[in-house]
Structures are given as structure tokens and as C-alpha cells.
Amino acid sequence: MNRTRLDEHFAxxxxxxxxxxxxxxxxxxxxxxxxxxxxxxxxxxxxxxxHVLVSGLEYGxxxxxxxxxxxxxxxxxxxxxxxxxxxxxxxxxxxxxxxVESVSMPPRGxxxxxxxxxxxxxxxxxxxxxxxxxxxxxxTEEEVDAIREAQKANEAAMGAAExxxxxxxxxxxxxAGDVEPGVLLHEGEPxxxxxxxxEIEVTLLRHGCALDExxxxxxxxAADPHDRGSGPLRANEAIIVDIFPRSKAxxxxxxxxxxxxxxxxxxxxxxxxxxxxxxxxxxLDAVEPGATGEEVHTAACEVYEEAGEPTFRTxxxxxxxxxxxxxxxxxxxxxxxxxxxSGGEELEPGHVIxxxxxxxxxxxxxxxxxxxxxxxxxxxxxxxxxxxxxxAE
Amino acid sequence: MNRTRLDEHFAxxxxxxxxxxxxxxxxxxxxxxxxxxxxxxxxxxxxxxxHVLVSGLEYGxxxxxxxxxxxxxxxxxxxxxxxxxxxxxxxxxxxxxxxVESVSMPPRGxxxxxxxxxxxxxxxxxxxxxxxxxxxxxxTEEEVDAIREAQKANEAAMGAAExxxxxxxxxxxxxAGDVEPGVLLHEGEPxxxxxxxxEIEVTLLRHGCALDExxxxxxxxAADPHDRGSGPLRANEAIIVDIFPRSKAxxxxxxxxxxxxxxxxxxxxxxxxxxxxxxxxxxLDAVEPGATGEEVHTAACEVYEEAGEPTFRTxxxxxxxxxxxxxxxxxxxxxxxxxxxSGGEELEPGHVIxxxxxxxxxxxxxxxxxxxxxxxxxxxxxxxxxxxxxxAE
Numbered sequence: 033m034n035r036t037r038l039d040e041h042f043a044x045x046x047x048x049x050x051x052x053x054x055x056x057x058x059x060x061x062x063x064x065x066x067x068x069x070x071x072x073x074x075x076x077x078x079x080x081x082x083h084v085l086v087s088g089l090e091y092g093x094x095x096x097x098x099x100x101x102x103x104x105x106x107x108x109x110x111x112x113x114x115x116x117x118x119x120x121x122x123x124x125x126x127x128x129x130x131x132v133e134s135v136s137m138p139p140r141g142x143x144x145x146x147x148x149x150x151x152x153x154x155x156x157x158x159x160x161x162x163x164x165x166x167x168x169x170x171x172t173e174e175e176v177d178a179i180r181e182a183q184k185a186n187e188a189a190m191g192a193a194e195x196x197x198x199x200x201x202x203x204x205x206x207x208a209g210d211v212e213p214g215v216l217l218h219e220g221e222p223x224x225x226x227x228x229x230x231e232i233e234v235t236l237l238r239h240g241c242a243l244d245e246x247x248x249x250x251x252x253x254a255a256d257p258h259d260r261g262s263g264p265l266r267a268n269e270a271i272i273v274d275i276f277p278r279s280k281a282x283x284x285x286x287x288x289x290x291x292x293x294x295x296x297x298x299x300x301x302x303x304x305x306x307x308x309x310x311x312x313x314x315x316l317d318a319v320e321p322g323a324t325g326e327e328v329h330t331a332a333c334e335v336y337e338e339a340g341e342p343t344f345r346t347x348x349x350x351x352x353x354x355x356x357x358x359x360x361x362x363x364x365x366x367x368x369x370x371x372x373x374s375g376g377e378e379l380e381p382g383h384v385i386x387x388x389x390x391x392x393x394x395x396x397x398x399x400x401x402x403x404x405x406x407x408x409x410x411x412x413x414x415x416x417x418x419x420x421x422x423x424a425e
Numbered sequence: 426m427n428r429t430r431l432d433e434h435f436a437x438x439x440x441x442x443x444x445x446x447x448x449x450x451x452x453x454x455x456x457x458x459x460x461x462x463x464x465x466x467x468x469x470x471x472x473x474x475x476h477v478l479v480s481g482l483e484y485g486x487x488x489x490x491x492x493x494x495x496x497x498x499x500x501x502x503x504x505x506x507x508x509x510x511x512x513x514x515x516x517x518x519x520x521x522x523x524x525v526e527s528v529s530m531p532p533r534g535x536x537x538x539x540x541x542x543x544x545x546x547x548x549x550x551x552x553x554x555x556x557x558x559x560x561x562x563x564x565t566e567e568e569v570d571a572i573r574e575a576q577k578a579n580e581a582a583m584g585a586a587e588x589x590x591x592x593x594x595x596x597x598x599x600x601a602g603d604v605e606p607g608v609l610l611h612e613g614e615p616x617x618x619x620x621x622x623x624e625i626e627v628t629l630l631r632h633g634c635a636l637d638e639x640x641x642x643x644x645x646x647a648a649d650p651h652d653r654g655s656g657p658l659r660a661n662e663a664i665i666v667d668i669f670p671r672s673k674a675x676x677x678x679x680x681x682x683x684x685x686x687x688x689x690x691x692x693x694x695x696x697x698x699x700x701x702x703x704x705x706x707x708x709l710d711a712v713e714p715g716a717t718g719e720e721v722h723t724a725a726c727e728v729y730e731e732a733g734e735p736t737f738r739t740x741x742x743x744x745x746x747x748x749x750x751x752x753x754x755x756x757x758x759x760x761x762x763x764x765x766x767s768g769g770e771e772l773e774p775g776h777v778i779x780x781x782x783x784x785x786x787x788x789x790x791x792x793x794x795x796x797x798x799x800x801x802x803x804x805x806x807x808x809x810x811x812x813x814x815x816x817a818e
Contacts, residue, residue, distance in 0.1 A: 057450070070638070070651065071760070072533075088742070089749060092649055112741050115768070116532075116553055139509075140465075143539040144532025144551045158537045160509055233630045237623055244635055245463070256485055258463065348505045349481070356482060367464070375508070 033063060033099060034172050039080060041163045047155070049078035049132035050164075053123075053145045059364035060138055060164040062283060066099030072142075074123060075100065078130045085109075085126050120148035127154055138162045169361050169369040170382035175284060176406050179362065179384055180415055182279045182286035183404055185239030187418050190290060192235040193228050193248065193273050197292050198424035202267040215264045216294060225249060225261035232275055241277035247289075248273050254291075254398030257356050257390065267295035270305075270397040270422075272390075276366045285366045287386045288416055289402030292424040303339075304391045304399045305422045311335040311389035312401050312420075315358050315372070319387070319405060319412040325376020329358040332389040341391060344374070352393040359386040362404065383407040384415075426456060426492060427565050432473060434556045440548070442471035442525035443557075446516075446538045452757035453531055453557040455676060459492030465535075467516060468493065471523045478502075478519050513541035520547055531555050562754050562762040563775035568677060569799050572755065572777055573808055575672045575679035576797055578632035580811050583683060585628040586621050586641065586666050590685050591817035595660040608657045609687060618642060618654035625668055634670035640682075641666050647684075647791030650749050650783065660688035663698075663790040663815075665783075669759050678759045680779045681809055682795035685817040696732075697784045697792045698815045704728040704782035705794050705813075708751050708765070712780070712798060712805040718769020722751040725782040734784060737767070745786040752779040755797065776800040777808075 042050060052075040054061040056068040065075040065084050073094075074085040082100040091105040104126070106112075111122040123145065127135060134155035137146055139162055146156045171179070200216035200223045207213055216223040225248040232246050249261030250271040265271055274289040291305065311332040318331040333343045333354060342353030357373030362384055370377045372385060379385075385407065390400030403416040435443060445468040447454040449461040458468040458477050466487075467478040475493040484498040497519070499505075504515040516538065520528060527548035530539055532555055539549045564572070593609035593616045600606055609616040618641040625639050642654030643664040658664055667682040684698065704725040711724040726736045726747060735746030750766030755777055763770045765778060772778075778800065783793030796809040 088744070090651060092744075093651055107742055137536055139537025140535040141537075142533040143530055143536040143549070144534075144553065146536040146539075147551050156536070158540050160537065230630055233635075234627050237626045237630065242626075242635075242637055258483060258486055349500055351481070351485075 033066065034167065034170065037170060038064075038077075038167050041167045042077060045136055045159075045163075047134040047136040047157055049076050049127065049130060049135045050159070051076050051127065051135040051137050051141070051145075051156075053137075053142050056283075058140075059168065059368065060162075062364055063168050064100075064164060067094050067097050068283070069094065074126060076127060076130055076132065076135070078132050083126075083130055085123075116148075120145070120152065124149055124152040124154055138164060165369045168363055170380055171363060171384050171406070172382070175363065176382070176384060178279060178282035178284035179286055179404070179406075181282070182241060182277055182284055183288065183415050185236050185241040185279070186275050186277050186286045186288050187416075188239055189232040189235040189275050189277065190273060190288060190418050192231045193275075194290070194292060194424050196223065196228050196231055197265070197271060197294060200265075200294060202295060212264075212266075214266045214268065216267060222264040224264050225253075226263075228265070228273070229261070232273075236275075236277045240280050242280050243275070243277045246273075246275055249398065251397055252394040255352075255392040255394040255396070257392060257398070257400070268297060269293065270297065270301050270399050271424075272398050272400050274400065274402065278366075283364055285362050285364070286415075287362050287366060287402065287404055288418060289388055289390075289400045290418065290420070291399045291401060291422065293422050294424055297422065298396070300396045301399065302422075304396065307335060307339050307341070308389050308391060308399045308401050309420060311354075312387060312403065315387045315389060316403070316405065316412065316414070319379065319385070319407060321379055321381050321407055321409065324378050325359075325370045325372040326374055328372045328379075328387070329374065329376060332358045332387075336389070336391065353391060354389060355392055356390070359388050359402075361385050379407045381407050381409050426459065427560065427563065430563060431457075431470075431560050434560045435470060438529055438552075438556075440527040440529040440550055442469050442520065442523065442528045443552070444469050444520065444528040444530050444534070444538075444542075444549075446530075446535050449676075451533075452561065452761065453555075455757055456561050457493075457557060460487050460490050461676070462487065467519060469520060469523055469525065469528070471525050476519075476523055478516075509541075513538070513545065517542055517545040517547060531557060558762045561756055563773055564756060564777050564799070565775070568756065569775070569777060571672060571675035571677035572679055572797070572799075574675070575634060575670055575677055576681065576808050578629055578634040578672070579668050579670050579679040579681050580809075581632055582625040582628040582668050582670065583666060583681060583811050585624045586668075587683070587685060587817050589616065589621050589624055590658070590664060590687060593658075593687060595688060605657075607659045607661065609660060615657035617657050618646075621658070621666070622654070625666075629668075629670045633673050635673050636668070636670045639666075639668055642791070644790055645787040648745075648785040648787040648789070650785060650791070650793070661690060662686065663690065663694050663792050664817075665791050665793050667793065667795065671759075676757055678755050678757070679808075680755050680759060680795065680797055681811060682781055682783075682793045683811065683813070684792045684794060684815065686815050687817055690815065691789070693789045694792065695815075697789065700728060700732050700734070701782050701784060701792045701794050702813060704747075705780060705796065708780045708782060709796070709798065709805065709807070712772065712778070712800060714772055714774050714800060714802065717771050718752075718763045718765040718778075719767055721765045721772070721780070722767065722769060725751045725780075729782070729784065746784060747782060748785055749783070752781050752795075754778050772800045774800050774802050
């Protein structure tokens with residue numbers, strides 16, 4: 033955690049304190065408390081100090097793990113196992129004990145807690161700007177190293193996926209059983225999205241990373257940017273592999289996408305790949321401190337627009353073409369500030385961002401190439417070493 | 426989803442509609458919408474119908490995947506990419522379009538959305554009872570089958586863990602390098618919690634399950650019920666293995682704990698294991714429709730209390746003894762209703778619950794045994810087939 037940046041961003045807070053009620057799954061909570069509590073707990077920032085309140089079950093671990101200035105437990109406020117009202121009484125007591133009569137909460141803080149504190153006379157406002165997100169957006173060197181480590185695991189997993197795809201046979205006209213010609217085969221069986229995803233996930237686990245989802249989507253499935261992919265993969269189609277692992281030790285994420293093809297892609301796919309590689313380069317060229325996320329997005333869009341491909345700038349309702357933003361910040365969350373999109377904020381040294389242009393159309397397929405970079409004092413450092421190539425090898 | 430049960434539980438709702446603003450990570454959202462959206466989206470239950478509102482990027486997948494009655498996208502409410510105020514305007518428009526002027530939200534719904542709707546004249550109240558949790562607590566046969574499948578993967582993973590532990594050598598006085606005598610060895614290297622956890626996780630992946638955390642904790646670490654464990658495992662100590670995988674296909678969870686020992690456990694550990702096995706049996710004997718979660722908890726506590734071990738009933742502040750509840754409901758969340766604890770609610774057929782007594786003391790170690798059962802019309806069915814044994818084999 034960057035304590036100086038934290039204090040700066042809370043200097044103009046229009047409340048006595050800042051309150052989080054969340055488990056470690058909430059990145060703000062993990063960042064501010066430094067504690068991996070599996071159940072929701074309270075963290076209060078007030079007068080430059082961070083205070084954590086946990087259940088007795090978590091107390092020992094919280095005391096040794098949390099980076100907060102104080103750690104207390106429910107019993108310190110005479111709370112035993114009880115209902116919702118007793119719990120809310122304890123929360124109000126904890127907040128007042130720190131001299132706090134008004135708190136600000138992030139937009140996704142729980143309304144149940146907010147309203148319960150209001151009923152107890154504590155003023156609760158919503159920090160619509162989500163200032164902890166802004167604090168988190170600029171990474172310390174230690175945080176960048178954590179992301180770099182996760183990216184190394186990511187590259188190992190991408191290598192395992194590409195090996196499987198490149199090593200596949202292609203079912204011919206005389207394929208056995210009900211296998212369609214053109215289906216990729218691994219050890220005689222159809223190579224499925226699920227099989228490639230399993231290989232990715234096992235590789236990530238062996239490298240200390242976990243993940244919930246992986247995208248391995250071919251053909252028309254690849255034309256839906258959020259389709260995880262399922263069933264047999266085929267030759268001559270574009271196969272999008274998008275991996276976003278999280279380090280189990282540090283909880284920081286990495287993110288990378290490559291698009292592969294076995295056999296002969298259509299002329300359209302080949303053009304799309306070249307265009308997307310150029311859009312990636314144009315966007316990367318635009319990354320530097322002082323440039324805005326919108327400017328980086330514009331650089332990618334212009335490459336596509338000049339080639340006649342639709343974007344949200346030329347047609348806000350288009351369902352084909354470049355139909356997402358150019359990238360996003362990444363850290364404890366896979367998606368966090370800054371956004372590389374319309375309205376995207378100014379880039380600062382220490383921002384870690386993805387740059388990921390792509391083209392989509394169910395008639396053609398999908399192509400996306402995504403690198404992970406950190407903004408530096410004079411440009412950026414690309415944290416991605418994995419080669420960019422369409423033909424799997 | 427059990428639609429009849431849903432309608433029954435919403436019949437006495439004191440608002441025109443029930444609103445969720447969450448991603449698929451929220452079990453209420455996944456249950457009510459049937460959609461695995463990775464970013465927060467709105468689901469509104471009103472007049473017996475379920476309405477979903479997603480971004481254009483998710484629209485195609487939501488239409489084919491969601492079990493909701495209607496699926497709409499932001500563009501249907503003239504929202505393009507814009508700021509927070511424009512988004513809140515869209516939300517209010519969507520809610521009013523369904524004839525809704527007042528909504529109830531679950532306690533952990535986002536305060537930002539609640540307050541934004543209030544500012545736009547929509548009455549927002551908090552459903553302190555979290556009625557969707559109550560709906561979800563009773564599983565359909567299909568849901569029980571999904572949990573059963575996840576439990577099969579769990580048993581395969583537990584088998585892999587026990588094999589590693591049982592197959593370990595024990596470092597002797599003449600152990601090489603800086604390996605302490607008594608440390609378990611696997612292929613000549615110290616067998617660590619991390620190594621066993623990795624084996625568990627790879628096995629789960631091969632069986633279609635994912636998970637964020639696994640507990641493999643030996644010695645004093647096992648005395649903290651939420652310690653995930655780290656470093657070398659040792660002979661003559663109790664090793665707690667607690668696995669809670671989630672099926673990637675169905676998103677339903679399973680949960681099981683076993684405690685193993687290699688070598689000779691202390692007399693105290695041996696007694697604890699026997700006591701815990703008896704507490705498990707006593708608690709299971711108490712499981713039937715009409716019994717309360719508190720009664721099941723009492724049955725486990727009494728076994729321990731009669732043997733002189735502290736529980737939260739005899740000493741609310743104890744840090745040793747039986748220091749957690751006897752179990753919890755499980756489904757789309759690992760921890761959900763009902764609770765097997767003080768104040769725990771009445772059991773109903775279709776409740777799927779864990780029963781997991783345990784004893785903890787850093788001086789002795791930790792022992793926990795956990796089965797997964799479904800409440801039936803006349804008792805329960807145990808979904809756990811894994812043997813209960815202390816000596817790893």
C-alpha cells in the first residue's frame with residue numbers, strides 16, 4: 033500500500049472517516065486492511081489511521097496479517113453471537129469509539145450497513161468517485177513486481193495452450209465416428225476449449241496462480257468477447273486465448289490475450305489480424321504519462337476506422353467491429369482504474385494497464401491481441417514477453 | 426431455481442419490486458438471473474416476473490443464458506458510455522418502466538445504487554432478512570445433484586491429498602541439509618502444505634472444479650480454523666485438510682474436512698479425534714426436518730462439554746476448544762443458510778448442510794471432521810462417502 037498517496041487522496045474527505053464492510057474479495061478492503069478475511073469485516077480510515085474489526089475466529093490471523101494500525105474483535109465491543117440489530121449496534125459503537133460521527137463509503141458498500149448506521153445517528157455519504165480505486169490505480173514497485181510474477185505464470189500457461197493447439201492434428205474427410213472434418217484432434221480425440229482451458233489452469237496452479245475463468249473461444253464463439261468457449265476447436269478459424277490469472281500469494285492479477293490459427297485463415301481473418309496488430313502498436317505508441325485513456329483508445333479506433341471497420345465511435349450500437357474499450361487498469365482487481373475508453377482518465381507513472389484491441393463478427397470470427405504494460409516516467413514498459421503470432425507454433 | 430418457492434417468499438414483500446445490482450459472484454444474482462455476467466448488472470423481480478438489464482457487450486450471452494423472463498440492454502434506455510449520473514438515470518428508468526416506484530434490496534446491495542435511486546424519487550428499503558437466501562437454502566433435486574457432483578470431485582481431491590501424506594517418508598535425526606527431524610518428505614523434499622494444496626487443486630481442475638483456497642494445516646497452524654497452512658508438514662501432528670470446491674459448470678459448491686496423522690499422535694490428539702468423531706455422530710443423529718440448527722449445534726457441543734472441553738456455550742471468549750459453529754448451509758455460496766449455531770433456524774427437507782465439529786489449541790493442534798448432508802423427509806442423506814480415519818493410508 034502507498035500510504036502517502038492514501039493520505040493525500042483522503043485529505044479532502046467530507047466526513048470524519050471512510051468505512052469498508054467487505055471480505056477480502058473486495059479489492060478496496062484487501063488493499064486498505066491488508067487482511068485476507070473470508071467473511072465481511074469492517075475497516076475504518078480516520079485521522080490518518082486504519083482500524084480493523086473482525087470476529088473472534090479471525091482475530092489471531094488478522095493481528096499477524098493485517099497492515100492496519102489497530103485490530104479489534106467483536107468481543108471488544110461486548111458483541112457475542114446475536115442478530116442483525118446487535119451487530120449494527122456494535123458497528124456504530126466501533127465507529128464512535130474512533131471519534132467518528134460521519135462516514136463515507138464506496139458506491140458498492142452494503143446498503144444494509146449504511147442504513148443501519150444512519151438509523152443510529154451516524155451520517156453516511158457515498159464516495160461516488162471511489163477514491164480508494166484511484167489510490168490503488170498507481171502501483172508501487174512491489175505491486176508491479178507482483179503483477180510481473182503473475183504475468184510470468186501467464187506466459188507459461190499461454191505456452192502450454194499454444195503447444196496443445198499447434199500440436200493438434202486436423203480431422204480429415206475420413207475422420208472416425210462423428211468427428212467433423214476440420215476439427216482439431218489431440219491424441220485422437222477432438223481438442224476442445226475445455227481441454228485447453230484445463231491445461232492452462234493446471235499450468236497456472238503449478239505456478240502459484242488461481243483463476244476462475246479462462247477464455248478459449250474459436251470460430252463464431254470468438255466473436256463474443258465474453259464467451260468462454262466450449263466444444264471442439266477447428267482448423268482455419270481464429271482461436272482467442274485470454275488468460276487472467278491471480279497470484280495466490282500476492283493476490284495481484286495479470287492479463288494477456290493471443291489469437292491463434294491452425295491451417296489457413298480466411299483472407300478476412302488475415303487482414304483482421306494485421307489490423308489488430310497495427311491497432312495494438314498504435315495504442316502502445318500513445319501510452320505515456322499525461323496522455324489520457326481516451327487518447328490511447330482513439331489511437332486504436334483510428335486504425336480500425338481508417339480500414340472501414342465499425343467502432344463504438346462511428347456506431348454506438350454496432351454489434352460487429354471493435355466493440356469494447358482498448359483496455360483497463362489491473363491490480364488486485366482484473367478490471368480497475370484507469371479506463372482506456374471514451375472519457376478515460378489521464379495516465380500516470382505506475383498505472384498498470386492492458387492494451388487489447390480486437391475485431392468481432394460471427395460471420396468471420398474474432399481476433400484480439402492483449403499486452404500488459406506499466407506506465408513509466410517517459411512512456412511505458414511492456415510486461416508481456418510472449419510473441420505475437422497468428423500461426424500457432 | 427425453485428420458482429414456486431420464490432413467488433411464495435416474495436408474496437409479502439413490502440415494495441413494488443426486488444432489486445439486485447451485482448455480478449455473478451453474488452449468489453443471489455446468479456440464482457435469480459441465471460446469468461454469469463462478470464460485471465455488475467441489474468435484476469428486478471416485480472409482479473412475478475424477473476427482468477435483467479445488461480450492457481451491450483453482455484446482451485447476446487445474457488439472452489441465451491439467463492433464466493429471467495426479459496433481458497434488456499443499456500441501449501434500450503438510450504444509455505451510451507457515460508458517467509455515473511447517466512447510469513443512475515438509466516437504472517431509474519428501467520425500474521419505472523416495470524411499473525415499480527419502490528424497491529427492496531438485500532442488505533449487501535450497493536449503497537451507491539440505493540441512494541441514487543432514492544435521489545430519483547424511488548423508495549428503497551433493505552430486506553434485512555435477505556429472503557433470496559431463504560429461497561436458495563432449500564435445494565431442488567437438480568441442485569442437490571450439482572452439489573453431489575462437486576462432492577465427487579472433492580473426494581477425488583481428498584484421496585490425492587491423503588495419498589501424498591500417507592506416502593511420505595519421515596526425516597530422521599540424520600536428515601540432510603537443514604531439514605528438521607520429523608518433517609514429512611516427498612521424493613526427498615519436505616512435503617509442504619502448499620505442495621498438498623497444489624495436488625488437491627490440480628485434481629479438482631481435472632474434475633471440472635475450481636477453488637480459491639484450500640486448507641492444509643498441520644500442528645499449531647491447525648489450531649486456527651481459518652489458517653490455510655504453509656511450510657513443511659510433520660509426523661505425529663494432526664493435519665487438517667479442508668476442501669471446498671466449486672463446479673465450474675453448475676457453480677455449486679461442496680465441502681469436506683478430514684484430519685490425518687502420520688506416525689504417533691499424542692494421547693491428547695487421539696482423545697480429541699475420538700471425541701470429534703462422536704460429536705459428528707451426535708450432530709448427525711440430530712439432523713431431521715423440524716429440528717433447529719441450534720439443536721444440532723447443541724448435540725455436538727454436549728459431547729465436548731461432557732468431556733470438559735470448552736465451547737462458546739460454556740465460555741463465549743474461549744480461544745481453545747470448540748470455537749466455531751457446527752455447520753452451515755451450502756449451495757451457490759460456500760456459506761449460506763441455514764446456520765447450525767446458536768439461533769440456527771429450523772431444518773427443512775432440501776437443506777444441504779455441513780456438519781463439522783472440531784477442537785483447537787495451539788499447544789495440542791487441531792482436529793476437525795466435516796461431512797456434507799442433505800436433509801430429507803425423515804432425516805438426512807450423507808453425501809460424503811470418504812472414510813473417517815486419523816491414520817493416513
